[in-house]
Amino acid sequence: MIYVVGLGPGGAGEITPRALAALEKCDLIVGYKAYVELARPLFDKEKEFVVSAMKQERDRCEEALRLSLSGRTVGLISSGDPGIYGMAGIMLEVARGRTEVEIIPGITAASSSAAILGAPLGCDFAVISLSDLLTPWKVIEGRLRAAALADFVICIYNPASHGRPEHLSRAADILMEILPAERPAGWVRSAGRKGESCRVTTLGELKNQKIDMFCTVIIGSSATYVIDGRLVTPRGYRE
Amino acid sequence: MIYVVGLGPGGAGEITPRALAALEKCDLIVGYKAYVELARPLFDKEKEFVVSAMKQERDRCEEALRLSLSGRTVGLISSGDPGIYGMAGIMLEVARGRTEVEIIPGITAASSSAAILGAPLGCDFAVISLSDLLTPWKVIEGRLRAAALADFVICIYNPASHGRPEHLSRAADILMEILPAERPAGWVRSAGRKGESCRVTTLGELKNQKIDMFCTVIIGSSATYVIDGRLVTPRGYRE
Structure with missing residues (x-):
């Protein structure tokens, strides 16, 4: 049995x-060091942990499968x-039905970041x-354009x-072919963790800000506006 | 002070x-009956609840603001x-900065439904x-087309x-102008609650299934496939 468990943004709170109860049942817990x-x-102290390196996702899943098939x-x-x-x-791809896999969801960065910025995901959104x-940059560009146009x-x-600090800047340029630079936007770094920070800004300003791999960025739709320093996307059109 | 709190899919687990601790601090809790x-x-039994009718979202927020401004x-x-x-x-729109509002995220239906179906949201997705x-149907159609094309x-x-049982069927027809009917899809009814049910199916079959207001529906990308009865969208393209 393998439980694939989401810890949410990071804090114990x-x-x-359900996630905690599943981990209680586990003989051991496999994960990347930071997790x-x-x-x-x-x-x-009784709980056994297996720490694995970053980017070794497939190895980590194969290790989890091996341990599970040995009865743990x-x-x-x-x-x-x-x-x-x-x-x-x-994990499902590696297991291919050879052991039971239960997925236990956690709060994703879209939700935790949106809550800090206000309510920017109040209407239809693309992630x-x-x-x-793993995805060609041309496909990513196409999705950015489609999301902006729609x-x-x-x-x-x-x-x-680490290797690609310029991606957000390129994405912002692509979006600004379609969207105004004044479009409300925001970012959150390390939501729910030590060193959390955030800013409500605009699409045009994103390029001038220090946005790293620990950030989630949200760019508003035509309906998004700033109220009391927070981003809000009303559901549907303004009444 | 107002805490806007997400309960997640429904079960206490x-x-x-963090959500529970916030509600503990509240003098009273406002919500639609089912919540x-x-x-x-x-x-x-000490906790006071204010039950409000469905669809009266603005009234509910105005009631919450009034109670908050009275010091509760x-x-x-x-x-x-x-x-x-x-x-x-x-709530942010109604409060307009007149009282402190803290948003506490919960697990959204996209996450809870995806976990039941497998891992269909493993790569870029549109919600x-x-x-x-509140949103004109023409805008919804445009977003469906854009999401399928990208x-x-x-x-x-x-x-x-209740009033619109045919929406999913119309959406499926629009998507099938672009996507094959065999495209893997799935739905979950009442994720995490009594009466939970789900099915892994195809886009073409969605029209023949009983999908109601308690369901969330997921339609795969070109990379989505079925493994051991579950939907998986690998991150990026298949290796």
């Missing part, structure tokens, strides 16, 4: 009782929701990752990475 | 400790995440509500309502 650091304080109950953890750019899909490790709110995951 | 029924068992700590509850088609935006109470996974909220 945002891990659901294990989040989870370790929640359990007594395994927890595979990540921050946010494992179903959204997370470990759920790859786009700027990581081109007047979606746009929520950007992985706006930058 | 998916309400975060109050979810929250009432979590508290002792108010919790405004809804299921899922209040930031996604929920009460967060309208679209089919409710045309190869997003599509997650549909409010696929039907």
Whole structure:
């Protein structure tokens, strides 16, 4: 049995009782170092942890499968929701039905960041990752254009990475071919964790701000506006 | 002070400790009947609840504001995440800075439904509500087309309502102008609640299934496939 568990944004206050109960049942918990650091304080010293390196997602899932097939109950953890750019899909692909896999959702960065910025996701939105490790940049560009043309709110995951600090700037240029530079936007760094910061700004200003891999960025639709310093997208059109 | 609190899919196991702690601090909790029924068992009998009618969202927020300005700590509850088609935006609009409003996210239906179906939201996705109470149907159609053309996974909220049972069928027809009828899809009814049910199916079959206002529907991208009876969208393209 493998539980793929989302820890939410990071604080103990945002891990659901269901997620915690599943991890309690596990003989051991597998995860990338940063996630294990989040989870370790929640359990007594008896709990066994297997720490794995970043980017070794497939190896981590194969390790979880191997341990599960040896009869142990395994927890595979990540921050946010494992179903959204997370470990759920790859675990199902690696397991291919050979062991039971239960996915336990967590609060994803779109939700946690939106709550800090106000309510920018109050109407239809598109979620786009700027990581081109697995998706060609041309496809990402096409999705940015389509989302802007169809007047979606746009929520950007992985706006930058170690090797690619310029992705958000390129994305903003593409969006500004279609959207006005004054379009309300915002970003949150490390939502719910130590060092959390955020800013309500505009699409045009995003390029001048320090937005790194720990940030989530939200760009409003035509209906989004700023009220009392927070982003709000009313449901449907303004009454 | 007003806390706008998301209860998640419905079960007590998916309400975060942060949400619960905020509601503990509240003198009274305002919500639509069905949500109050979810929250009432979590508290002792001392807690005061104000039950309001469905669709009276603005009235509910005005009541919350009035109570808050009279010096009470108010919790405004809804299921899922209040930031996604929920009460967060309208509460900020009604409050206009006259009282402190804190948004506490919950697990939204996209996450809870995806976890039940497998991992269909593993790559870029668009979230679209089919409710045309506040958004013109033409705009909704445009967003469906744009999402299909840009190869997003599509997650549909409010696929039907009491007055509009045919919306999902119309949406499926629009999507099939662009996408193959065999495109993997799935739906979940009452995720995490009594009477939960789900099905992994295809876009073409959605029209023949009983999909009501309690369902969330997910239609895959070109990368989505079925593995061991579950939907998986690999991150990026298949290796």
